[in-house]
Amino acid sequence: MGFRRRMLRAAAVVEVAVERVFHRGDLSRLLIEPYHGYATPDHLVVRGRVLAARDVDLIDGASRLANARQMMRMFATHEVANVTVASGNCTAISDAEGYFTLLLPRPDADVAGWVDVPVTIRPEQPVSGIVCPVLVTRPDARYVVISDIDDTMMHTGAWSMARNLWTSLTGSVVSRVVFPDAVRLIVELGDAGRNPVFFVSSSPWNFHAFLDEVFGRAGLPRAPKFLRDYGFGADQFLTGNHGDHKGSAIDRILAAHPGLPAVLIGDTGQQDATIYADAAVRHPGRIGRVILRTPGPGPDAMDLSEVERLRGLTVPVTLGPDFTDALAAVRIAVSDGV
Template sequence: MSIATLAHRVEMALDSILPVDRNPSPVIQAYLGYSSGAEIIIRGRVLADIAASPVNPGSSVFANACAMARNFATWELANIEVKCGTVNAVTDEEGYFRLALPRSNFRHGENYITLLNYDCEVAADAMVTSSLARFGVISDIDDTIMKTEAWALHRNIWNTVTGNAHTRHIFPDSAELISQLHDNINPVFYVSSSPWNLYRFLTDVFARNGVVKGPMFLRDLGIDDNKFIKSSHGSHKGAAIDEILAANPELPFVLMGDTGQHDAQVYLEVIKRHPGRISFVALRHAGYVDADDEAALKALEDSKVPCFQSSSFSDLDAFNPGQD
């Protein structure tokens, strides 16, 4: 028996014996969806209701830590039937669901997700790529948009635990560049190794700092039968980018990232897998760059895809990645 299989069985055993309300009040956490061909993809999670801890700009480190801990103190509800219109799905063991709605039937503000046998309803919203879009944007979050110092575990944990949605630092140059690229028409997607537990927190931080709204592709940190974490940093990002490109086959894309978490390696492999689909790469200098990253950065510079590297995106001259 592998260690991952053993860990998965231990997790399931703990889930079965830990005290829990056997009749929990469920809540639907609906993630912003996106268009994919003739479908609208709506993802989300069903959890037992846990009251949020209010925070403000002056909250103490302890209060912030308690509020952050609540994001991870979730009780996932498995095997719950989820419905939106005529489309049904069942939550998996971590409470996640995925609905593929007919694009022709989707109307903003008119689609609702409900749970079978529960009085629970939430609006389903999605970003629908416009036929007028010239290109799309895919951006990392940690140390590309929001300061986390993710390359150093102790700093990352400290920043995550001690800050809150009012105090976390967003790089103004990133917010400005994304706004410029978005131009009120071009779709923006966010790919991060942060867990889905932080979805509500991240959307709050973005809204408070005027960062363009867009679908997020975060990571499931649960244990399954094959490995401790459902996907590695690189494989998760690469797979998410593949999914976004497949959903928008007619668009070239700009990739934004940083040098602190091997984005150069991930983006280089994306360029190899999808020749002609990436029109520009912008990387913020952050953290330590190892030999593999140096090699990937050199390969990016030698590729036919324009690549920008700097400590600030403000140094990037205006450009139009949608034009040849």
Template sequence: MNPAKTAFKTILPVIERVVLATDHAFSGYIQPRRLRGKLLLQPYIGWGTPTAIELTGRVLLPRTVAPARKGDRRLQNFRNVMRRLFSREVAGVRVMGVLAGETASAISDSDGYFTLHFKPREALAAGWYELALSMEGREEGPTQARVQVVSEARFGIISDLDDTVIQSDVTSLPRMLMTSLTGNARTRSPFPGVGALYRALTREGEKRNPIFYVSSSPWNFFDLLWQFLEYRRIPLGPLFLRNWGMDLLSGHGGYKHSVIERILARYPELKFVLVGDSGEKDPEIYAEVVRRHPGRVLAVYIRDVTSGLRDEGVMHLREEVGRAGVDLVLASDSLDAASHAMALGLITPGEFRNVLTSVARTYES
């Protein structure tokens, strides 16, 4: 494994524990009865089927994070990252929402999280829906949330984010930390061609193939990641991130695998393309998914961000996955994945040319 990546994986748990210790040092979480000011209601992206949808969010004390601009100073970006990490959660707040005439409510837990479950009486059509959320007994106005309903599609896509979609400079620990801690949604860079590749896979503008992002980043970075996807015109979909408090003990691999299992169970008739990188455990996780769910995985695309023994290990997994009838492509860039996807009939020759043009334009600039 790359030395910088190994060092970062050693540092990350330390950062996580510092955040958790700081939370506990400042009373852990805040009960609403102590609050006289405003609260921030942070909804994430809801997801589900025409008859069952869930929406998770969080109740927090407000924080001042200005909208990202390309010319923002690194110090300002660093301060915003710290404000996100050291959020103050609020427990015991009842959150309510209405979707398709059905009302759901839940009370925020000790980490500020709540989950609303909707069961519409009439099945919803596939697509995006907006709904308003409110907090019981609070004067704040309603907060808008979005949910994605999936019914029929050719296939779905499950993708990692860091080192798969977003460049994280894994070859150098100082650059990696500088990029992660002092960048913002407009200064962070996607890998060349990734937007065009994902637009081709999701078939924007037609019967859309849904995409789901499963990342080890904390929920504190949700707004940053969502703004990044919007700004870079990368197809939007539900994000599944980590709670550094609750998920820390399960480890990165265990967490990601459990989320993928939930997605596959929610859509039992849908096949998937899995996209990740070689930097962490994506190849092992995806190989296990192929073993457990024969016929459910169409292809596995692994962005090659490592070398040496790690690549040899991925190639062994490629042979194992191949025996199950699934191709694992260790891709040096988005064009490798697009070429295979075109050969498999997942994207058209025209969409492949769009990826080629996007990659070429990036290298020319």
């Protein structure tokens, strides 16, 4: 048996064990976990996941151990495959990890902002109905904002695996620290909802509701997120990497907003400069600005080389330990009509 197969089997055993310890789902009652969707020129992209019904309260635990147990419960979901999900006449089938994507016709041109899409499971069940919010970009938008999360929006320590795991698994909705300057930057760039904001992270989809709560408490606007699927299946074991995931998300967001440039926000802890430079090569003229925080040990030689590559592609880059310079640069650009 090959290494990949052995790891896959071991991961499956761990996943089942965690579910037996923490899971309290009821397979006789299915629910839809809604994710924030977005719009393309032709469709509303409605996203979510079918799970067995259960209760997980987002609380500030009395201890790090209590917080860690709560985090483990977020992973102990019982996903349900091959379930028909519907909105009106549009249907989709949940995949092996319970995920589904519904493509609905885009509404009239005068509809913009958040649209609530009712979604049900067929045949309908008592707890199956839910509303999935979808962001329709305003016609007067000037650009899209695409931001990383870990060590860009909030402190994680992602440049260190041990620090990252400790922070992620022992934090709560109250204790997780969102950088105040990041909130100011996103609010300013969003311009009261005029410009759409998207968050991209390698955090698992199980953290979606947790991140929503943390961001809402900090004053960040509601925004679609592109997170990663860390499910284990017969043909899947953590496929792809951070760069592949983030680059693919940028591609999809830009494809959904033809003609609009993008402001990319990240940090130097996880090769964001390289990912963003590659995106600028794939999408000539579409990357209007790159903003990078320099956490932990700061940028290394590779980061600085990639920053110069971005600038060689005529992409303005601002980097520093905080977003003070970035905020000033954004305000100057806005006042100049850029």
